[in-house]
Amino acid sequence: MEHVLVVDDEKPMRELLKFYLLRNGYRISEAADGKEALAILRSDEFDLLLVDWMMPDMDGRELCKQVRISNQVPIMMLTARNQLKDKIEGFESGADDYLTKPFEEAELIVRIKALIRRARSSPAARRQMIQYKGLALNAESHEVHYEGHPVHLTAHEFALLRFMLSHPGQALTRDQMIENVWGFDFDGDDRTVDSHIRNLRGKLREAGADDLIKTMWGVGYKLL
Structure with a gap:
């Protein structure tokens, strides 16, 4: 309805x-x-x-x-x-x-x-705007808001959040994140993912979105 x-x-x-x-x-x-x-x-x-x-x-x-x-x-x-x-x-x-x-x-x-x-x-509308538990990500304008409050992210933080928003509730491995955010030619290591997740968590928390990202020990991360 x-x-x-x-x-x-x-x-x-x-x-x-x-x-x-x-x-x-x-x-x-x-x-x-x-x-x-x-x-x-x-x-x-x-x-x-x-x-x-x-x-x-x-x-x-x-x-x-x-x-x-x-x-x-x-x-x-x-x-x-x-x-x-x-x-x-x-x-x-x-x-x-x-x-x-x-x-x-x-x-x-x-x-x-x-x-x-x-x-x-409209497939374009579905692709460009993702909404989830107060979060709103606009891929076209490259903006993120939580309950109307702007969340200022770097390019990689934005791409990481977009990837996780596309798979809510799913445990994502660090390798999956590297492949989808940094690409196959990425020459860093898992610590890069961890540092970006840490920064992303901090910015979401500042906007009022607490505990949206859960660490899955031995696996990776999950958007709750």
């Missing part, structure tokens, strides 16, 4: 959207403003965000920009603004689709289905 986060400061609109979505088989969470939405996104995963443009403190455009720092979840902007410049502004902030109010239930559901289908069928 697809999970949708509805973000709107007006309760009647949230109730209307929930009514439409629930009877079409979606699971719903809701937020009354952008800040609440960001907090919810740190602890749960969604298939789509429905975001109102006009909200106090943090409007829909700013929320889109904040989400796009570490998350590529499809976003549909809902607004009464129908000028071309407004639509362009919405798309430039990170929205994937734009629906003007008032709207019909049928169009809303069709657009939601299309957005989710497109996101799931």
Whole structure:
């Protein structure tokens, strides 16, 4: 069952959207403003965000920009603004689709289905963004965030984390890490892997991600 986060400061609109979505088989969470939405996104995963443009403190455009720092979840902007410049502004902030109010239930559901289908069928999206237990790795921008906080990694630390994120829960040997991160022509030894893991652990810990990497004695390391 697809999970949708509805973000709107007006309760009647949230109730209307929930009514439409629930009877079409979606699971719903809701937020009354952008800040609440960001907090919810740190602890749960969604298939789509429905975001109102006009909200106090943090409007829909700013929320889109904040989400796009570490998350590529499809976003549909809902607004009464129908000028071309407004639509362009919405798309430039990170929205994937734009629906003007008032709207019909049928169009809303069709657009939601299309957005989710497109996101799931995009191999590029699957390759470029990896999310795991609060971690978000963007291969295209070469950025890592933990619950929205940036984690600054070297090229090899980034490649090492990306390899481990591709094999969560799997014990990886040092030889596997060397082959996939440094390559066949690597002329160092196992201590290089250990030192990079140590540095990676330290940086993740500083960002708040404790104990994600477990040492497997006699084998290598595992992402918990």
